[in-house]
Amino acid sequence: MALNQRVISFYNKRVWIIGASSGIGEACAQAFLSHGAKVALSARRMDKLKAIQDKWPADQTLCLPANAQSNDELTSTYQSIKQAWGGIDLLLYVSGIYEPMRADNFYLAKATDIINTNIIGAMSACSITLPDFIQQQSGGIAIVSSVAGYSGLPQSLAYGPSKAAMINFCETLYYDLKPKNVAVYMINPGFVATEATAKNDFEMPALITSKEAAEEILDGIQAGKFDIHFPKRFSFFLKFLRLLPYPVYFFLIKKFIKI
Numbered sequence: 552m553a554l555n556q557r558v559i560s561f562y563n564k565r566v567w568i569i570g571a572s573s574g575i576g577e578a579c580a581q582a583f584l585s586h587g588a589k590v591a592l593s594a595r596r597m598d599k600l601k602a603i604q605d606k607w608p609a610d611q612t613l614c615l616p617a618n619a620q621s622n623d624e625l626t627s628t629y630q631s632i633k634q635a636w637g638g639i640d641l642l643l644y645v646s647g648i649y650e651p652m653r654a655d656n657f658y659l660a661k662a663t664d665i666i667n668t669n670i671i672g673a674m675s676a677c678s679i680t681l682p683d684f685i686q687q688q689s690g691g692i693a694i695v696s697s698v699a700g701y702s703g704l705p706q707s708l709a710y711g712p713s714k715a716a717m718i719n720f721c722e723t724l725y726y727d728l729k730p731k732n733v734a735v736y737m738i739n740p741g742f743v744a745t746e747a748t749a750k751n752d753f754e755m756p757a758l759i760t761s762k763e764a765a766e767e768i769l770d771g772i773q774a775g776k777f778d779i780h781f782p783k784r785f786s787f788f789l790k791f792l793r794l795l796p797y798p799v800y801f802f803l804i805k806k807f808i809k810i
Contacts, residue, residue, distance in 0.1 A: 615631055700716070
């Protein structure tokens with residue numbers, strides 16, 4: 552069921568991607584550009600952003616490095632986009648930190664870094680763009696969370712809670728923005744082959760490529776979906792687990808996720 556208005560075409564849509572330098576963010580940038588969108592690329596690594604920009608016409612991209620943990624840098628970047636393009640039609644927040652962490656190697660400094668990027672960074676980007684979206688009564692906010700936010704999973708002692716917060720944040724955003732005609736897209740991927748998941752030392756079920764993830768995201772946005780989750784064979788399994796009593800839940804987690 553489509554909870555947002557369907558998007559007929561991405562042609563000439565102005566998209567700001569935060570976290571565009573690699574992985575899902577880079578794949579989404581390439582996908583939007585291939586559909587004729589204008590994409591503002593933001594991340595910390597300028598060389599990675601330039602490598603994407605160089606493949607496309609100069610008037611189709613903006614290359615604007617920014618640290619997702621810096622509200623000042625994100626604000627300045629957004630002002631640069633507004634000066635160049637007059638605004639944006641879609642904010643896609645992909646930036647995130649994943650660090651495998653369990654109780655016997657829990658480090659607060661690493662957990663704080665994860666929270667500052669995965670939660671505060673996303674909220675910062677929204678606080679900067681929301682006034683214009685609400686004023687123009689159009690546009691959309693897409694936030695990449697994770698199926699790790701559905702419930703507690705091994706090695707996700709800090710990452711999982713950060714993604715659970717974003718799921719709740721998206722749900723509340725949708726409730727508030729629906730009457731104002733601003734779309735919200737809650738994106739929950741399973742395991743995607745990226746620099747981040749390369750840190751895992753276990754077999755990742757239903758692993759997909761960044762390109763496949765980007766296709767799922769763009770298809771979901773075009774279809775007007777609020778809850779964009781994939782791959783379905785894995786994400787539906789984790790959704791089902793949330794409904795079970797905890798003794799059954801922990802038994803199945805131990806059985807099917809070999810960590």
